[in-house]
Amino acid sequence: MSDTTKREALFQAKVDSEQKIEPKDxxxxxxxxxxxxxxxxxxxxxxxxxxxxxxWISRAPSLKRKAILLAKVQDEAGHGLxxxxxxxxxxxxxxxxxxxxxxxxxxxxxxxxxxxxxxxDIGAVGWLVDGAAIMNQVMLCRTSYGPYARxxxxxxxxxxFHQRQxxxxxxxxxKGSPEQKEMAQDALNRWWWPSLMMFGPTDANSPHSAESMKxxxxxxxxxxxxxxxxxxxxxxxxxxxxxxxxxxLKWNEATQHYDWGAIxxxxxxxxxxxxxxxNKERLAARNKAHNDGAWVREAAMAYAAKKAERKxx
Amino acid sequence: xxxxxxxxxxxxxxxxxxxxxxxxxEWCGHGPxxxxxIALTNRALDHIGEARNLLTYAGEVEGKGRTExxxxxxxxxxxxxxxxxxxxxxxDYAHTIVRSFLFDAYHLPxxxxxxxxxxxxxxxxxxKAVKEAQYHLRHSNDWLIRFGDGTEESHQRAQIAxxxxxxxxxxxxxxxxxxxxxxxxxxxxxxxxxKATFDATVDKVLSEATLKRPxxxxxxSGGRQGKHGEQLGFILAEMxxxxxxxxGATW
Ligand SMILES: [Fe+2]
Ligand SMILES: [Fe+2]
Ligand SMILES: [Fe+2]
Numbered sequence: 099m100s101d102t103t104k105r106e107a108l109f110q111a112k113v114d115s116e117q118k119i120e121p122k123d124x125x126x127x128x129x130x131x132x133x134x135x136x137x138x139x140x141x142x143x144x145x146x147x148x149x150x151x152x153x154w155i156s157r158a159p160s161l162k163r164k165a166i167l168l169a170k171v172q173d174e175a176g177h178g179l180x181x182x183x184x185x186x187x188x189x190x191x192x193x194x195x196x197x198x199x200x201x202x203x204x205x206x207x208x209x210x211x212x213x214x215x216x217x218x219d220i221g222a223v224g225w226l227v228d229g230a231a232i233m234n235q236v237m238l239c240r241t242s243y244g245p246y247a248r249x250x251x252x253x254x255x256x257x258x259f260h261q262r263q264x265x266x267x268x269x270x271x272x273k274g275s276p277e278q279k280e281m282a283q284d285a286l287n288r289w290w291w292p293s294l295m296m297f298g299p300t301d302a303n304s305p306h307s308a309e310s311m312k313x314x315x316x317x318x319x320x321x322x323x324x325x326x327x328x329x330x331x332x333x334x335x336x337x338x339x340x341x342x343x344x345x346x347l348k349w350n351e352a353t354q355h356y357d358w359g360a361i362x363x364x365x366x367x368x369x370x371x372x373x374x375x376x377n378k379e380r381l382a383a384r385n386k387a388h389n390d391g392a393w394v395r396e397a398a399m400a401y402a403a404k405k406a407e408r409k410x411x
Numbered sequence: 412x413x414x415x416x417x418x419x420x421x422x423x424x425x426x427x428x429x430x431x432x433x434x435x436x437e438w439c440g441h442g443p444x445x446x447x448x449i450a451l452t453n454r455a456l457d458h459i460g461e462a463r464n465l466l467t468y469a470g471e472v473e474g475k476g477r478t479e480x481x482x483x484x485x486x487x488x489x490x491x492x493x494x495x496x497x498x499x500x501x502x503d504y505a506h507t508i509v510r511s512f513l514f515d516a517y518h519l520p521x522x523x524x525x526x527x528x529x530x531x532x533x534x535x536x537x538x539k540a541v542k543e544a545q546y547h548l549r550h551s552n553d554w555l556i557r558f559g560d561g562t563e564e565s566h567q568r569a570q571i572a573x574x575x576x577x578x579x580x581x582x583x584x585x586x587x588x589x590x591x592x593x594x595x596x597x598x599x600x601x602x603x604x605x606k607a608t609f610d611a612t613v614d615k616v617l618s619e620a621t622l623k624r625p626x627x628x629x630x631x632s633g634g635r636q637g638k639h640g641e642q643l644g645f646i647l648a649e650m651x652x653x654x655x656x657x658x659g660a661t662w
């Protein structure tokens with residue numbers, strides 16, 4: 099056996115026996131690259147996700163809702179920070195990672211390229227988008243890379259709170275006036291299918307899946323997670339009297355799961371390719387914040403340097 | 412002391428925090444660095460928390476059954492009693508930081524003085540606010556020093572923001588009959604005392620920041636009487652939209 103083969107075998111044995119891989123451990127280059135891609139995409143999603151939700155902070159309908167929404171969007175900024183730090187343990191810099199987002203090279207979750215048009219969308223995003231994210235993130239709490247797993251444990255606690263808050267917004271709207279109920283149903287109609295797409299392509303068409311499973315970066319397939327999400331969410335919709343916008347949805351006694359209709363993968367691919375309703379706005383907003391903030395970051399660095407110099411003198 | 416004066420005074424305290432919180436919330440997702448998104452949101456949350464306590468109390472003082480939301484979402488432009496300082500647009504980050512710094516330099520000694528208010532409820536609310544206000548002032552004064560003593564550009568931007576916003580500090584310290592009645596009743600502090608602490612803080616921080624204290628020229632007033640700038644109407648139009656569009660709905 100060559101050295102690399104030996105190391106790879108050792109690495110795989112470690113993964114198979116459920117030991118965490120830590121930053122200083124040897125790891126296959128492809129494992130490192132795969133993780134950098136996944137963690138930075140995840141970080142970018144948290145940060146870009148602040149935009150559609152932040153969009154309603156100034157218009158939240160009560161002071162309580164406004165405070166909850168502020169706190170939620172603040173949590174997402176914190177998630178972005180933990181994840182950028184986790185990515186840095188793999189030898190990338192935060193600057194480089196962010197530059198890749200700003201140039202359009204790096205991806206983020208496509209769901210955030212949809213607009214939040216009404217207040218009910220804030221409910222739908224919490225309920226469905228955070229709800230779908232949790233499925234993935236609960237699994238990632240046991241991912242093989244230590245820093246990523248630990249970041250996820252902290253994040254998951256907050257995400258489930260977000261999901262509950264979103265669901266509660268929807269529940270209140272659904273039992274409100276006819277106009278409010280319509281607002282809630284409309285939001286569900288628009289967010290349902292994009293939420294299902296969040297789990298990624300079907301297993302047969304998922305390019306990184308097999309390797310990710312072998313390395314225990316992932317532990318459940320896209321389709322398994324999607325099924326769990328659907329089973330759970332259909333019941334939650336029933337409780338508050340909203341209708342899932344899928345005529346093919348029905349309970350399957352044999353599988354003990356819901357069967358559902360076909361996802362429009364052409365739409366998914368088109369949004370991923372940059373043609374969603376808000377792709378340009380999201381990237382423009384991030385670039386504007388970054389560019390407008392350049393002098394602020396420079397001032398902070400210049401001042402820190404002066405201070406260090408004075409201390410040394 | 413009339414309930415009406417106490418109601419008005421409590422609204423003045425509340426509206427500063429409500430409107431400033433609204434402005435800071437506009438930054439969420441657009442900050443110069445992720446850590447500042449978090450810091451500004453923290454401040455927005457502290458301010459809205461204090462505003463909610465004060466609005467709830469104002470509703471109780473008034474005694475007509477109005478809730479915090481009634482007072483926040485169903486009053487009009489002329490009924491808002493915040494200082495003009497806090498309604499000023501965010502501008503660049505220097506304007507945002509200077510606006511908060513000037514407010515914090517006033518808010519901290521005010522909250523400390525209110526600890527000794529003869530009104531138990533205002534004193535209790537101030538009790539929670541003091542710690543937060545200390546943190547706020549540290550945050551804004553740290554940034555102002557970084558800007559003043561950072562780069563040429565940041566220095567210039569900070570000085571411009573200071574020159575632009577200085578006039579609005581006048582509004583912070585005007586004492587009309589309502590205020591005087593509150594002072595007499597031991598509810599509110601004499602603002603000349605708050606102003607002395609404010610002046611000392613400003614002088615100390617500006618000197619460390621190598622920034623020039625603007626000369627008192629024309630000083631703005633009127634906010635406490637509900638005479639605002641044109642910006643406030645737009646803040647309310649946005650903030651109150653859902654409550655106005657769907658009267659009586661629960662959210
Ligand atoms: Fe999220
Ligand atoms: Fe998150
Ligand atoms: Fe979340």
